[in-house]
Amino acid sequence: MEINKEHITGWLKQLQDSICIALEKADGSGKFLEENWKREEGGGGRSRVMKNGSVIEKGGVMFSAVHGNTPEFLLRENQHSVNDTISTDSKFYATGISIVIHPKNPMVPIIHMNIRYFEMSNGTKWLGGGIDLTPHYIVEEDAKYFHGELKKVCDRHHASYYKKFKDWADNYFFIKHRNETRGIGGIFFDRLNTDENMSFEKNLAFWKEVGETFAPTYCYLINKNKNISFNETQKKWQLLRRGRYVEFNLIYDKGTKFGLETNGRTESILMSLPALAGWEYNEEPAKNSLEEITQGLLKKGISWT
């Protein structure tokens, strides 16, 4: 069987189903509500959002598959040289799943996953994706577990992948104007096709495994932390961390930019924003507080495994 976009699209919808089932189970009471939407220029999506669960305050597991004329900014990105002529009749097809979960309890981390497949009518195609974790409070044991799970997936496919994609996540999920990372990172990769002597089919197998590792990894962290008690200071800190999350998503995130620029569905794209976020002018965590420890770990290049 040829692996084509229909196969990949169908597989993503199956994955969306299984992730939603796993998250509902981990939450205990919250349910995902579904909306199907169409994009005027072609394609659409299946958005599933949970509000006010027992664990999940706001979370979305969003599937989309859009197609149409390739936007000019994408064509420019794919020029090999500035003198290449840009094809004006190029078509694109992009499908993927994006997930962001904002938990109620500040002791449960925020998580994000995105896996995406992109092809153009000239035969160009690639895979992209990643999973990264934003703990409101960084706990070494959990960070080791999270990176350990991602490393296992990577190592099963290519010896270079974990290091390469972990560094990529450190660089990508970086809030330049704050000089801090968004969280503890994870893995991030883009334009994966025949890298490192891996065939497209082998990279697809890796990519699928990234998608499949999301639910068990995050549900483990939910179950481990969901019953830890917390106080007002910790809740307030959570709001500030969410504010930084908003800053990253609106200023730097390429998926948000791509979605808004290709006339995607705004409510689905901005589902990633928390129900409530805060900003406090000139806030500094107290000396030797847990908040200060977390702040000190928001940097690139920490080896968690």
Place this chain on the structure above:
Amino acid sequence: MEINKEHITGWLKQLQDSICIALEKADGSGKFLEENWKREEGGGGRSRVMKNGSVIEKGGVMFSAVHGNTPEFLLRENQHSVNDTISTDSKFYATGISIVIHPKNPMVPIIHMNIRYFEMSNGTKWLGGGIDLTPHYIVEEDAKYFHGELKKVCDRHHASYYKKFKDWADNYFFIKHRNETRGIGGIFFDRLNTDENMSFEKNLAFWKEVGETFAPTYCYLINKNKNISFNETQKKWQLLRRGRYVEFNLIYDKGTKFGLETNGRTESILMSLPALAGWEYNEEPAKNSLEEITQGLLKKGISWT
């Protein structure tokens, strides 16, 4: 006396003083706290922020005067053609005041003012600025008053200015991905130098009057609305309107972009963000509610005067 950057800078600091005094009086209990900061590459600022006043939940009146090598993106904007060579030893000087006030009471509007002066070592110089209002609930009487005050200032200087700068504000303070304006607009202008047969000195006089009209205009709106009672629904709506404000500032606002790209002081730039903001997936205001009326008025081209 020659009108030079020292004169303009000194005038702006005086204005910052008088605005802070007026806002403290209108608030009744809140006080501005001052921080002086230096920018590594040249210049600095005097930030004044009020937190938890009686009326003002979070507000900043920020003065800055920065200088250094002109950033490349600014040089490119000033190229007359793509073939012009870009001078690599150009210096710039930029000074201005930026104000954003987020009130506690959803019946008091959010306000923003910015006035700025910019010059380059090649002799290029211009004035920019504007005042715009973001009511959580749009009240026709207040909108008329606000635009009327701005129109009076404009009309005293040039017959074309109000219409021109009002349209400019409508187009500038527009949240494209929501297809809505940020609020009811106001006036906005940029690169004012010798427009419409006005000398730089005459435009400077107009620009100063814009700055001077801020405090009486906003204090009138504070005093008129600060004692109106409000309920939980209205407070929740305020959080959502603030969410849109955050979206505009982080995605579209050129001042924010300029500040972050020229290594400005992040805490001063992002002072514009509210203490608390919210996002709700797929929220629609109830039919015939005050919220729906406001939503329907968030569009360009409404004539308030």
